[in-house]
Amino acid sequence: MTTQALRNRYVTDSVSTAPPAQLLVMLYDRLVLDLMIAGQALEAGETATSSSRVYHAQEILMELRATLDTSVWSGGPGLASLYSFMINELVQANVAGDRARIETVQGFAEQLRDAWREAATQVTAQGR
Template identity: 80%
Template sequence: MTTQALRNRYVSDSVATAPPARLLVMLYDRLVLDLMIAGQALEDADRSTASTRIHHAQEIIMELRATLDTSVWSGGPGLAALYSYLLNELVQANITGDRARVETVQGLAEQLRDAWREAAAQVTGTGP
């Protein structure tokens, strides 16, 4: 088995066996990674790579929004509105090639990721 095949299997197994809280953090980790690469690609004038990564980031945010049950938590509607804002910023960033918008979304995504990571650690008792 090749190194890439082993890596793919490891990632697949990790996702398949991860608890929901860990899956959420993994999504945020990937979102931040996509935005970091998109921002760098925009700086390097590589619009193709930037667009691919921005689209993937949008897909992640849409998945986060689709799975958010706003009736369970009083902060749910606010988080849904924030997801809408992030999506709009990424659409505009992709249209205009605006790296600053990508960086704004990245900063917010990092804050959300860190908050969810801390919450997940508290729920599982593993510490932050």
């Protein structure tokens, strides 16, 4: 088995066995990674790489937005609005090649990831 095949199997197994809270953190980790690479690629003049990473980040945010049940938590509508703002910023960043907008969204994504990571840790510690 090749190294890439082993890596793919590991990722597949990790995703299929992770609890829901950990899956959410994994999505945010990927979102932040995509935004970091997009910003670096844009700075290096690699617009195709930057564009594909921004697009993938948008897909993640759209999935997070689509699966958010705003009726079960009073903060849900606010989070939905933040997701929409982040998506719009990334569209504008991609069109204009604006690294500052990518970095703004990355800052929000990092804060959200850290908050969800802490929540996932607390849920795990409580044995849920």
